[in-house]
Amino acid sequence: MSPHSTYDTLRHLADSWGLVATMILFLVLALWPFRPGAREHNEAAANSIFDDEDPRGNDNVQ
Numbered sequence: 001m002s003p004h005s006t007y008d009t010l011r012h013l014a015d016s017w018g019l020v021a022t023m024i025l026f027l028v029l030a031l032w033p034f035r036p037g038a039r040e041h042n043e044a045a046a047n048s049i050f051d052d053e054d055p056r057g058n059d060n061v062q
Contacts, residue, residue, distance in 0.1 A: 033042060 032038070
């Protein structure tokens with residue numbers, strides 16, 4: 001097998017199955033936050049920046 005045919009084989013593999021694998025990975029990562037059990041985790045992450053604030057508005061800045 002010559003190096004040129006190895007290159008062609010690997011390129012064909014990357015062009016076909018690499019594209020499929022990349023698309024599947026993208027779809028999984030893009031849809032992961034919208035799964036049904038993630039609501040509580042997403043709300044906790046969204047509100048985590050407010051954890052250190054005083055609810056009355058006094059931030060006790062010294």
